[in-house]
Amino acid sequence: NPFHLCIVDDDDIYRFTIIQSAKFLKIEHKTSVFPNGEEAINYITENQNNVEALPHLILLDIDMPIMDGFQFLKAYQALEDKISKKIAIYMVSSSVDPEDIEKAKSYTSVIDYLSKPLKSEQLKAIIEKYLVK
Numbered sequence: 001n002p003f004h005l006c007i008v009d010d011d012d013i014y015r016f017t018i019i020q021s022a023k024f025l026k027i028e029h030k031t032s033v034f035p036n037g038e039e040a041i042n043y044i045t046e047n048q049n050n051v052e053a054l055p056h057l058i059l060l061d062i063d064m065p066i067m068d069g070f071q072f073l074k075a076y077q078a079l080e081d082k083i084s085k086k087i088a089i090y091m092v093s094s095s096v097d098p099e100d101i102e103k104a105k106s107y108t109s110v111i112d113y114l115s116k117p118l119k120s121e122q123l124k125a126i127i128e129k130y131l132v133k
Contacts, residue, residue, distance in 0.1 A: 003029040003131055006055035008040040008072065009092075010064040014116065018059065021120040027127060036064045037072030044087075045079060054085045056130045059118070062093040062100060069093070073107045080109060088130050092118055 005022055007015050015033055022029055032055060034040035040058070047053035062069040069091060076089070091104040094116040104113045114122065 001052060003027060003127060004032065004055040004057070005029055005127065006032045006034070006040065006058040006087075008034045008037060008058060008064070008069070009061040010035045011061070014061075018118065018123065021118075021123050022127070024120065025124050025127065027124075027131070029127070037067035037069060037075070039066075041067065041072055041075045041079070044076065044083065048079065048083045051085045054083065055087055056085075057126065058087055058089045059092045060089055062091065062095055062104070070103060073104075073109065076109060077107060088126075090114055090126060092116055 005018075007018055009015055019031055019033070022031060032043065034043065037060075044054065060069045060072060067075070073089070087109070088111050089107075089109050090112050091110055092114045093100065093104075095101075096115065101113045104110050
C-alpha cells in the first residue's frame with residue numbers, strides 16, 4: 001500500500017512543485033490533489049471507512065476559494081472521530097500572520113504550520129515521519 005499524499009491548494013504551480021518534489025524522493029506514493037477544502041472534505045467523507053483510500057498526510061493551504069483551510073479544518077474536526085485512519089495535517093501557507101499560525105495550531109489535527117515554499121528536504125522529512133513501516 002503506497003504512501004498517500006494529499007495536497008489541498010488552489011495554486012497550480014505550488015501543487016506541481018510538490019508533486020515533482022515527491023517524485024524525486026523515490027518513495028512509492030500516490031498523490032491526491034484538491035483545489036479547495038470542499039472537494040477535499042467531500043473526498044474524505046465519502047471514504048471515511050476506506051482506510052486504503054484515505055491519505056496518510058494532507059498539506060493544506062489557508063487561502064482558497066469555495067472552502068478555505070480553516071473551514072476545511074472545522075469540517076474535518078466534526079468528522080474526525082468517524083474517520084477510520086489518523087491523518088497527519090500540515091498547514092502550508094505563505095501567510096506569516098501570527099493570528100493564522102495560532103489559529104492553525106489551535107486545531108488538534110494540525111501537526112505543524114509551515115511556510116511556503118515547502119523545500120524538498122522538508123517534504124522528505126515529513127513523508128518519512130509517516131511512512132508505513
